[in-house]
Amino acid sequence: MSARITTWGFIVALLALHGVVSVLTPLLGDDWDSVAWAIQHRHDASWITEFFSSHFTFSSIVGYLLARSMLFHAIVTPLMGLAVVVGTFVLATRRRPRFDDWHDTTGLVLIAAFIWIAAPRAGLVFFHRPFVATWLYSTAITIWFFVPLRCAIRLHAPWSALLVIAGLLVGTSTRQLGVFGIATVAYAIAKTPKRPRWMWLALAALVIGAVIGFIDRPFDFRGFRPGVERSLVALNLPIFEGGELISLVMGLVMVKLVIGKLWPRHAGEASANTSETLRWLAAWFGYCVLALFGPRYSEATLFPAAILLVIAAYPHVRWVVTSQPMKLVVLALALAINIVAWSFALSTYVPMHAEYRDRVATLQAAPRNSVATVTTYHQTRPSFWSFGEDWYEAARRQLIAAQIYRLRDIQLSPPFRRLESNPRLTMRVEVDGITPEQLRAAGAPDVWASTLRTARVQFGNVVAQLRRTVSTPFGARLVIDLPLDILRGRKLLGASYENGALTTLKIQRMQPDDESRVAVRINPKGFVQAYPEAYAVIGDRATPVGYGKGYRVQALTTQLHAIVACDHTRCFLVEAFIPAF
Numbered sequence: 366m367s368a369r370i371t372t373w374g375f376i377v378a379l380l381a382l383h384g385v386v387s388v389l390t391p392l393l394g395d396d397w398d399s400v401a402w403a404i405q406h407r408h409d410a411s412w413i414t415e416f417f418s419s420h421f422t423f424s425s426i427v428g429y430l431l432a433r434s435m436l437f438h439a440i441v442t443p444l445m446g447l448a449v450v451v452g453t454f455v456l457a458t459r460r461r462p463r464f465d466d467w468h469d470t471t472g473l474v475l476i477a478a479f480i481w482i483a484a485p486r487a488g489l490v491f492f493h494r495p496f497v498a499t500w501l502y503s504t505a506i507t508i509w510f511f512v513p514l515r516c517a518i519r520l521h522a523p524w525s526a527l528l529v530i531a532g533l534l535v536g537t538s539t540r541q542l543g544v545f546g547i548a549t550v551a552y553a554i555a556k557t558p559k560r561p562r563w564m565w566l567a568l569a570a571l572v573i574g575a576v577i578g579f580i581d582r583p584f585d586f587r588g589f590r591p592g593v594e595r596s597l598v599a600l601n602l603p604i605f606e607g608g609e610l611i612s613l614v615m616g617l618v619m620v621k622l623v624i625g626k627l628w629p630r631h632a633g634e635a636s637a638n639t640s641e642t643l644r645w646l647a648a649w650f651g652y653c654v655l656a657l658f659g660p661r662y663s664e665a666t667l668f669p670a671a672i673l674l675v676i677a678a679y680p681h682v683r684w685v686v687t688s689q690p691m692k693l694v695v696l697a698l699a700l701a702i703n704i705v706a707w708s709f710a711l712s713t714y715v716p717m718h719a720e721y722r723d724r725v726a727t728l729q730a731a732p733r734n735s736v737a738t739v740t741t742y743h744q745t746r747p748s749f750w751s752f753g754e755d756w757y758e759a760a761r762r763q764l765i766a767a768q769i770y771r772l773r774d775i776q777l778s779p780p781f782r783r784l785e786s787n788p789r790l791t792m793r794v795e796v797d798g799i800t801p802e803q804l805r806a807a808g809a810p811d812v813w814a815s816t817l818r819t820a821r822v823q824f825g826n827v828v829a830q831l832r833r834t835v836s837t838p839f840g841a842r843l844v845i846d847l848p849l850d851i852l853r854g855r856k857l858l859g860a861s862y863e864n865g866a867l868t869t870l871k872i873q874r875m876q877p878d879d880e881s882r883v884a885v886r887i888n889p890k891g892f893v894q895a896y897p898e899a900y901a902v903i904g905d906r907a908t909p910v911g912y913g914k915g916y917r918v919q920a921l922t923t924q925l926h927a928i929v930a931c932d933h934t935r936c937f938l939v940e941a942f943i944p945a946f
Contacts, residue, residue: 372464375474375700376447382707383443386492388435389714391721393755395495399432401768405826422537422578423506428498442497445505450477452508453672457679459516471686471696476675478702483610484671485602485664488710488750500668503538507546508672510535510567514553525563529570536574541655542669543575549648603653603667607674614678617695621685633687638680645677713750717742728770734811737766738776745781757945759785760818767819773812785945788925789815790938791846792859794824798839799831807831813843817941821860821869828862838865845938851900851907851929857936872940877920884915885928885940896930896937903927920944 392400406415420426431438453476454462454469462469481487489496510531513520520528536543550568554560625632649670656666686692724739731737745754756762756777766772777784792813796804807830814820824843831839843859860869870892875884887893893912900907901916904924910916916928916939923946928939 367465368467368470369465372462372470372473375470375477375703378707379447379450379477379703380443382710383446383491384439386707386710386714387439387442389711389718390438390492390494391717392432393493393495393752395428396432397755397761397765397769399429401765402429403433404769423534423574424499424503424538427502428495431494431498438494438497442491442501445497445502446491448505449501449508449672450480452505452512453480453675454679455512456508456515457676458683467692467696468683468686471692471699472679472683474699474703475682475695476679478699478706479610479675479678480671481702481706482613483607483674484668485606486747486749487668487671488706488713489747489752490665490668492710492714492750493752496665499539500665503535503542504669504672506531506538507535507542507669510546511549514550514564514567519561520563525566528563529566532567532570533574533577536571536576537578538574539666540575540578541652541658541666543571543578545652545655545669546571547575548651600653600657602664603649603656603670606667606671607649610671610674610678614681617685617691618681620694621688621691624688624690631688631690633689633691634684637684642677642680645673649673649677709750713744717744717751728766728772728775731770731772733771734773736774736776737770737772738778741777741779741781741784745783754781757781757783757785759787759942760816763787763814763816764819764822767810767814767823774815783945786923786943787815788817788941788943790817790820790941791815792820793844793846794827794841795844796839796841798837799835799841803831803835807834817845817859817938818872824860825867825869828867840864847927847938847941849902849905849907849929851902851931852936855931855934855936857929857938859938868937870937870939873915874940874942875915877944880919881921882917882919883926883944884917886915887939892930892937896932898931899939900929900931901926902929916940 402419406412409415416429420429431442450473451462454472457476458472462473464470484490486496490500491497510528512518513524513528532546535546547568550564550571554564554568557564621633652670652673653667656662656670682695686695720740720742727739728737742754744751745757747753754777756765756775762775762777763773766775774787792815794804794809794813804827807827809827810823814823820843824841828841831841839862841862842856843861845857845859847857849857860867862868871888873886873888875886877883893899899910899912899916901910901918902908903918903922903926907929910918910928916930918926918928920926921944923943925941925943927941930937930939
């Protein structure tokens with residue numbers, strides 16, 4: 366079999382398998398936000414304006430397309446996966462792969478296998494739509510954006526314009542890649558004696574894109590922990606995952622050295638070209654530190670770091686395969702790794718797709734304003750391949766039920782750890798200057814949600830519609846009927862619209878610390894000064910709390926836990942939840 370046939374066979378197999386798994390991947394996580402947004406805005410005359418005002422980064426636009434079009438996910442996503450593999454080869458070798466060269470064939474198959482080894486949660490990055498949009502597409506664009514810099518290509522006007530567009534996309538993709546791209550291009554400019562104009566244009570595009578990205582979501586420092594030692598522990602993950610690849614490469618090098626010692630005629634080249642290895646390792650470590658700055662620091666955030674490590678390792682393996690016996694061994698090993706990875710992907714997503722289909726059928730068949738019960742996914746915890754059960758949060762379940770399926774709530778059976786119970790708050794809306802007919806025409810639900818975040822979304826949507834359709838001044842308040850002694854006759858609100866201003870809160874409930882204390886952070890921060898009287902409420906017991914780095918409540922029971930903040934006239938329910946253990 367020729368190298369060309371083997372190369373094309375591998376490419377076709379990669380595209381086909383990734384395409385099939387993309388079709389099987391259910392909607393999960395942030396995908397539901399895109400579906401809900403599309404339903405809510407389907408009748409808007411200014412749909413395009415509304416879309417780009419809320420989806421102005423590369424990853425958010427791609428995420429919407431992936432969630433709304435299975436065909437787009439099935440066709441374009443595998444091509445992006447292939448673009449990552451081929452682009453990594455180009456960056457490692459500074460040239461295009463030759464499909465009729467067995468060394469390059471082995472290199473492509475090997476790089477694809479190395480990515481599976483070095484990238485944490487690679488199965489999620491290749492198939493789970495939110496991770497695909499944020500990391501696979503962004504990494505592919507970033508790799509090919511760097512190709513002209515790496516290969517010293519002379520770009521003319523049309524290609525320079527394309528590079529500028531790519532720079533904007535890279536800058537708005539993720540904050541980590543935007544900052545890393547700026548540092549890389551600045552380094553390339555500093556090292557280039559005669560700097561062509563397109564380099565400066567690329568840098569400017571990156572900076573503009575990064576600024577846009579920071580407006581959307583700035584650094585959140587979530588990857589860091591209190592104290593230097595605990596922050597350094599966060600680097601264990603990339604070191605551990607990268608260590609697997611390094612150990613494999615060292616093992617292959619040792620085998621080649623043994624072959625060269627025992628059978629000199631099969632030794633191959635005498636030494637590897639390692640002149641750039643330390644620089645690539647420095648770039649890998651620098652990105653790993655940068656990844657800690659967030660936002661949403663997770664294992665998937667380290668996917669670009671895996672690419673850098675693969676490039677650092679590639680020259681060593683390229684040297685290993687100069688030995689004829691090792692070339693066959695390495696090619697067989699690489700093919701086996703890819704085949705095993707694809708097999709695990711199929712075995713994960715075939716049953717999950719069937720479960721997802723049954724879940725959607727149950728929800729679609731449920732009567733309007735009812736509570737539907739669906740079967741919990743057989744895998745509830747995240748893994749290398751699967752995102753797991755994504756409806757463990759009570760507010761997310763109810764928001765999906767209300768916005769997409771017109772249900773009152775969704776229940777999961779059987780229950781599992783981390784499954785959050787609905788706090789079942791009783792809420793209603795009081796209005797001034799609005800008739801009941803106008804309120805119904807604005808989309809007010811027949812039954813308001815019983816989770817605070819979902820009710821706030823419903824309230825905000827109704828107020829936005831009223832502002833478009835009602836020409837006279839009006840007021841509205843989301844009132845919560847919760848008997849608490851600390852209210853002392855004051856109303857308890859979840860949100861309000863008064864004097865043309867909407868008062869609502871964006872809540873970030875942090876994970877419990879070692880003493881089970883949950884921090885509740887809010888935006889806007891000015892709310893804390895406006896409502897200085899704050900309490901942590903557990904059951905019927907209220908304790909005054911300050912803000913600091915968030916309101917803190919110790920979650921040790923399954924009672925209702927709440928944060929209430931007041932001024933002298935009224936109180937706001939900041940957050941209310943039942944802890945999941």
